[in-house]
C-alpha cells in the first residue's frame with residue numbers, strides 16, 4: 001500500500017481527466033493524496049458553454065472548480081501559483097527546487113505527473129520534467145516512485161505499452177463527478193459527459209471506456225539518466 | 228459577456244483616448260489544435276499589461292463580428308473576430324471573439340489599472 005501520493009499537474013482539470021479514478025481508489029484505501037496544482041489555467045480557451053466566464057474572471061472561477069474537485073476526491077490541494085502557458089519559460093531548477101520543498105515535507109511514496117515530451121501541452125511537459133528533476137535531486141533512498149502519464153499521438157510507439165493500467169470502473173462515478181466540477185471546462189467533446197444518461201448505450205459505453213482505464217509509465221531513473 | 232453593441236463600445240474606446248492604459252491582446256486556437264487534428268497548426272500569442280497611449284480608436288463590423296484598431300504615436304494595435312463585450316470591475320473594457328462552442332479565439336482588453344498578473 002502507498003504511504004502518501006502526490007499528484008503534480010499544471011492545470012485544474014488535469015487531475016480529473018488524468019488521475020481522478022486512481023486518486024479515488026487510493027482514498028478508498030485510506031492513502032492520503034495531495035495535489036500540487038501548477039497554475040489556475042488562466043489562459044484556458046473554454047469559458048463555459050454557454051459562456052459564463054471571461055479572460056479576467058476565469059482564474060477565480062477555475063480556482064473554485066478546483067477546490068470543488070479536490071473536495072469531491074477528498075484530496076489535499078496546494079496551489080503553486082504559476083501562470084498558465086508560462087511554466088516552460090521559468091527556470092527549470094527553480095521549479096524543481098520549489099517542488100522538492102513539498103516532497104521533502106510530505107515524503108510521498110508515489111508521485112504522479114506528466115511524461116515529459118509526451119504530454120502534448122508545454123505546461124504538462126515542463127512541469128513533468130521539473131517534477132522528475134525534483135525527485136532525482138532527492139536522496140536516492142528517499143525518492144518516491146514516479147508514475148508518468150503520456151498521451152501524445154504515437155506515444156506508445158515510442159515508449160511501449162504503459163506499465164500501469166489502473167482499472168477504475170468502480171470509481172467511475174467519482175471520476176465523472178470530479179470532471180463535472182470543472183464546469184467552465186466541460187465543453188466540446190467533454191460536454192458529452194454532462195448528458196451521459198441521455199446517450200445511446202454504445203456511445204455511453206465508449207465514453208466510459210475512454211476514462212475507465214488510467215495509464216501510467218513507471219519512471220526508470222537509471223535508464224533515463226543514461227540518455 | 229454579451230454581443231457587441233457598437234455605439235457603447237465606441238464610447239468606451241473613446242473614454243481611454245490620450246490616457247495611459249494597460250492592454251491585454253491575445254489570439255489562440257488552443258494548445259491541442261495539432262494534437263486533435265494533425266493538419267492543424269497550434270498558434271497563439273498574447274501580451275499582457277503593456278502600457279500604451281492611443282490617440283484614435285475605431286470599432287468596425289457587420290453586426291456579428293468586429294474589428295478594433297487603436298492608433299498610437301508610433302504604431303497600431305489591431306484585433307479581428309471580436310463578437311462579445313463587457314465592462315469588468317468598472318474600468319476594464321473586455322472584448323473577445325468566441326467560436327460556436329464558446330471558446331475564446333481572440334481578446335482585446337483595455338484598462339486604466341494593470342490586469343491581475
Ligand SMILES: [Zn+2]
Pocket residue numbers: 010011013014121124
Ligand atoms: Zn492540462
